[in-house]
Amino acid sequence: MTVLGGEGEIRSLRPVRLGVVGCGGHTYRNVLPPLRQIPEAVIASFCDHNEEKARLYARAAGSDATWHTDLHEMLSSEDLDGVIVVVGFDDESGEPLYPPVVAEILRRGLPVWMEKPPAADTLGVRQMIDAAREGGTFAQVGFKKVFSPAVDRLKQLTALPDFGRITQYTYTYDVDLPAEIGNLRSPSGRRFLDDFVHVASVLDYVVGSASQIQVVRGPSGAGIVVNQHADGTIGTISLSSAASGLSPVERFEVVGEGANAVLENGAYLRYYPPGDRGPYGTSTSYLPPVGVASPPDHGPRIWEPEFSLGNLHGGSHFVQGYYHQMRHFVDSVRSKRPPQRCDLAAALRVMSFLETLAGGFCEWRDIAGQPQVTYQHVVDAPQSFTCSVCGNAMTLKDGWNYVCRTCGLTRSGQQSADAARV
Structure with a gap:
């Protein structure tokens, strides 16, 4: 043919x-x-x-x-x-x-x-x-959003070794949470089902299935869904149509271990690779330091559609x-x-x-077919640093920095390789 x-x-x-x-x-x-x-x-x-x-x-x-x-x-x-x-x-x-x-x-x-x-x-x-x-x-x-180029690239970014495992995510979407989830005879109930499957399908593709959820709703219809995953990942879904109709309908941020990515309006994607913004209090440049592992072009990556040329990828059916x-x-x-x-x-x-969302508010519910949440919360261990000038033990100053009470030398506790500073 x-x-x-x-x-x-x-x-x-x-x-x-x-x-x-x-x-x-x-x-x-x-x-x-x-x-x-x-x-x-x-x-x-x-x-x-x-x-x-x-x-x-x-x-x-x-x-x-x-x-x-x-x-x-x-x-x-x-x-x-x-x-x-x-x-x-x-x-x-x-x-x-x-x-x-x-x-x-x-x-x-x-x-x-x-x-x-x-x-x-x-x-x-x-x-x-x-x-x-x-x-x-x-x-x-x-579930069209799962096939969009931006969501597909977001999935690839979260799989990078430098991204680490997904630890947290936040999804904001322009739809109200109905007072009775699952009531498809009400306009708000049907709207919610029709729209929220987009959010649920993207989360299923990028992050995976949650094991436990809790739903909180305000009197205006604004709602928060809190998700817990069996591996310790946590996430929130913020739902409200009270924002301006001129603002983006959705925003999705995924946080790894030292890296994160943000997808806005289903098309504008930003990736923040691992990096250092410089020492707190004494940094003299807003640009990341240049070194062997971080060349001058090291920094966020930004992608957005191109609409000037007659490319197919600029059409809404492709975006x-x-x-x-x-x-x-x-x-x-x-x-x-x-x-x-x-x-x-x-x-x-x-x-x-979606079935698990239906029910009372402000209570944890398990999602059928998913493993139980069993992880334990661990308190971070104390750190020990020695002053390179006096040889004395340094004291935790403010949660981020350590100080030598003898000579005043301070250093960051965020990275063990940080240089000491006076």
Whole structure:
């Protein structure tokens, strides 16, 4: 089959034939456009309860795509390699519609990409897991932020030897904490589920699953989620929509052992490698000292999108991860191998985290399926330094510095190699 490539060139290949279930605004704005940059995929059929919309979507696809108003009919009559599902929430219960729809497709042996949130609870995800096992196939969930270039680079940074293990993180996101988490009939409850899966999926990918959580909520709807991990990592999630609508929606900072990284607005990434800002009280320059291990260009690294040239990476579908998640799904379908990210196992962890959030405030709750928090808090040991001038023992001065009470020599206690100073 001849298709158009990413540069508009003619290519000859056998693309995967995809069906699309759900012809709504999100499909039109954010799912179909990035597929134009994936020549290995072609939309073969559309399905929606509204026949006119399904027909118009098929026409807009610019191909010989068919349209249907019944899912069973589409699955039975079309030769498909995979299905994209974007169906939203049930009008009555407020629960995502994905579990029954996706399960039917999976039982037929067809891979599925579905938009988030995948379900209202872990029961819905398990229903899809069972269907995938029965059909011998797989599904991928649209946790787009996990596929964004900035989050992917953040994951790589935290894996650097110099970063050390993750010790702490702070995630700020522009959504209120509902008074009754899990009530999907309320606007705040449904908003929370729809938005918070982004936070939960990014944390699952970058940091891993927490073992224990506590939720605190203020009367305005502002909330704090405190996470404890079995390895001793701690994290907070700050939730509030009371900030200016002109400010970034999110900010994510991850702290290692002497290094940290900050991701703001999903695109602006800063990495602070290990370094020294100079001795307290006597430093004469705000720039880090230059030495063998720290050349003149040693310092923070900053990345941000470039919008001046006509590069694809400047488009929102590439910055936000829409393209990369669809690329991953198409490659998985072509290779007949389950996705490496955002599969149903990841969806189960995300929904388990969300389920644990539901309940009373200001109480610790364990997350099902995760190891217990068993680490012990250890008091830092006293340090001993000898004055290089008098030979006397130096005294702890203020928590950071040590002083010789005889001659007044002081030194930092932060690094044993620090030079003494008068």
